Amino acid sequence: MSTVLETIDGGTRYLEKRGIDDARRNMQMLVARQLGCTRMDLYLQFDRPLMESDLAPLRENLKKRGEGIPLQHLLGQVFFHRNEFICDSRGLIPRPETEELVEWILRWDLPEKLDVLDVGCGSGVLGLSLAAARPGWQVTLADISEDALSLTRENAAALELANVSTIHSDLFSNIPGTFGGIAANLPYVPETERPTLTTEVMHDPALALFGGPDGLDVIRRFIPDAYRRLKPGGWLVLEIGHDQASQVAGFLEKSGFSRIEVKSDLSGIPRFPLAWRD
Structure with a gap:
């Protein structure tokens, strides 16, 4: 069973190999989205074990991000001028x-x-x-x-x-x-x-x-x-x-x-x- 930190580290390496800029931030955002928290919240949960119910959708999104699908589309939202907006294709x-x-x-x-x-x-x-x-x-x-x-x-x-x-x-x-x-x-x-x-x-x-x-x-x-x-x-x-x-x-x-x-x-x-x- 992987922890939050291990998942972030592994996903970062995967994205870096596929030429994704700012790979660590991308992976942090994907993990935070899956867990329903902020990126800052992750720092307090590095040792938290992740269940397969969280890891499976993370793997799918990680694969898509590595293929060049925009992070904003995977997150489904973007912050723009003080508000959250739905973001898709x-x-x-x-x-x-x-x-x-x-x-x-x-x-x-x-x-x-x-x-x-x-x-x-x-x-x-x-x-x-x-x-x-x-x-x-x-x-x-x-x-x-x-x-x-x-x-x-x-x-x-x-x-x-x-x-x-x-x-x-x-x-x-x-x-x-x-x-x-x-x-x-x-x-x-x-x-x-x-x-x-x-x-x-x-x-x-x-x-x-x-x-x-x-x-x-x-x-x-x-x-x-x-x-x-x-x-x-x-x-x-x-x-x-x-x-x-x-x-x-x-x-x-x-x-x-x-x-x-x-x-x-x-x-x-x-x-x-x-x-x-x-």
Whole structure:
């Protein structure tokens, strides 16, 4: 019978041999999930023997992790901006950069009541995080994927948010009205980069990743309509690829936006274009 520490050590070695980054943390998270505790709790249970009823599902998840299935999918959840979100293959695994975007928006001096639209919402982490932090806002979340929207609805229900609604829509095709703010994390990976992506990234929906030959097909189509759907004084903010800032800024200027700026993420990459409609 293996103890908690022996199980963590053995699983860590297994993951390291299969090239999994941060193998020990991964194994600790899998064990903690199986035992229904936190990673920190494990340090007080190193000598605890594990029953076969715990070891069997751990072995199965360990095998899947070694095959490149994302840790977040095996855990079934991810922590993002102060909240737990359900996480599975229906939506993109939330990236730290998107969390930076949420923090940036929430630091702005914005009205207590505001109609906000999240286009390409995926699992809903962007729009739902804004709704949770700003109860006076009405946040609409839209996606072309019904699977993604079902995940968004489950996350909204889990967070008990009453100030959100969802719409199945290809960009603005089914979305009525205008908004005070629009946020979007749209597909921006060039199709040419598909062969270079990791096994883990390829577990994300292709529909949410790839934006045509240069990665900008969806964004190029989205920006002019976004201008028309903003109220005067409204803002648009995007998350884009590492080398797309100048092109996207050009799209924004051509579409009539003013006060265009691009904020860098914590790695110094120009990641978040912001523009206003006068």
